[in-house]
Amino acid sequence: MEVAILDPTQIPGLSEEIFKQLLVCDSGAWSAGTLHIPGGRDHVIINPTHDIRRQRTSLMEELSHIELGHKPSRLVHNNGVCIRSWNQTQETQAYWVGSAALVPRRAIKGAKTLGLTIQVFADRQGVSVRLVEFREKVVGIRLSRDDAEALEE
Secondary structure, three states: OOOEEEOHHHOOOOOHHHHHHHHHHOHHHOOEEEEEOOOOOEEEEEOOOOOHHHHHHHHHHHHHHHHOOOOOOOEEEEOOEEEEOOOHHHHHHHHHHHHHHHOOHHHHHHHHHHOOEHHHHHHHHOOOHHHHHHHHHHHOOOOEOOHHHHHHO
């Protein structure tokens, strides 16, 4: 897709104050975002303080936004307060497409055939159990929850 993937430390010109705000003070408030550079390629900025599984999911969501041609959110200033716009439909679409890319139906079906537990499968896919649970509901295939349950099936 020719998208640059960066963390805030790789963005030239950001002040120490902004780094601290992004990576210390408000590190839990954001996961990733895309910068659309005029006349250039897109840049996905990933929060390096998050777990690698969260980073993978966030990256796939951002790539999905790009691939689906979603309009970027905007920063809206109102009475001295800055708020980011939000499009729930676009966010839902990006999550569904990104999660399908990370955990395809075929992979869940294969894991079921092999008798893998949800935890082992999530570890092998490099994603969270929560993401696998979401995909299970979508595709209608349920993996076992522990080794004892796997042996019973």
